[in-house]
Amino acid sequence: MNAGRNILLVEDELESGEMLSNFLELNDFNIMWAKDGKEAFSIIEDKANEIDLAILDIMVPYHDGKEICKMIREHPVIQDIPVLFLTARDEEVDEIEGLNIGADDYIKKPASLNLIKAHVESQLRRVKPEKAHWLKYDQVYLDTETHQMFINEKPIDLTHTEYIIAEMFFKHPKLVYSRKEILEHISDEEKFIFDRTVDVHIKNLRLKMKDEGKLIKTYRGIGYGFNREYLDS
Incomplete structure (x- = not known):
């Protein structure tokens, strides 16, 4: 069911990023892992038509998750893809702000890998995967x-x-x-x-x-x- 679905993962914590990336790949997702905001911007500029969903940590260097989300929502190709915020921050105001700038879901760390996968699959069921046009x-x-x-x-x-x-x-x-x-x-x-x-x-x-x-x-x-x-x- 997940074959061919491409996820942009933005996570600067190497251990967390590697665990989540490997887990999702074992579940047949293709992962584009950016370790900071600059790398995320570069992936979006070069491979936007391949991205089906984004998982963004808010606190990453250079461009934070909110800036990356804003770029996605302004991009003609991926403005409608699901965006999930994955963050250790636990303030309600941050969650509200994230949803207001275009995030579809908000997952607080620590979260189990299976819970994150369930959120990803739930969001992907709502959208068409085809970008062939x-x-x-x-x-x-x-x-x-x-x-x-x-x-x-x-x-x-x-x-x-x-x-x-x-x-x-x-x-x-x-x-x-x-x-x-x-x-x-x-x-x-x-x-x-x-x-x-x-x-x-x-x-x-x-x-x-x-x-x-x-x-x-x-x-x-x-x-x-x-x-x-x-x-x-």
């Missing part, structure tokens, strides 16, 4: 359900045709398309369009993507496609 390269995300692009978590205002072209490249990053093939792909979106119209759409798409426009490459004499230099980045 997200595509990501570098800091660019495409939501193929809503036809939106996000760069560094901010929505980019694309025309429908610009989005369709971007999705075409992102879905098939190893292919290079001629102008004719791109025209055929977008012909249902626009009527009476010409070869050079593709160039205009590509130019406008790159301009709106700013620095991330580097992901779309002109292959001279062939056409356009994804910049293969970034496939493994």
Whole structure:
């Protein structure tokens, strides 16, 4: 039941973190363990589309659990995932504040490993695990359900045709398309369009993507496609 479910664990106590991480992995979860706030931010930036749930200790170095929770709730890909606070702090005001900034559950230490697992499974039963509609390269995300692009978590205002072209490249990053093939792909979106119209759409798409426009490459004499230099980045 838990296979393939990915958990971001943020815990700076090595013994506690190792015990919980190992226990959850034995129960078929995949664990991304961050030992401080910087590492948590890095995992979110690089692997947001893989995270199904977060367990956050409030008192961790650099960025505390509340800051990490706030980042999650503002992120377009993982803003709806369950967030559990796991902390030794026992003040009601902390629990209320944590719930108010977006936590779904609050577990006080010390807590048994089985109790934590039960809370995790309870939260995961309420959400869909599927994130297949997200595509990501570098800091660019495409939501193929809503036809939106996000760069560094901010929505980019694309025309429908610009989005369709971007999705075409992102879905098939190893292919290079001629102008004719791109025209055929977008012909249902626009009527009476010409070869050079593709160039205009590509130019406008790159301009709106700013620095991330580097992901779309002109292959001279062939056409356009994804910049293969970034496939493994």
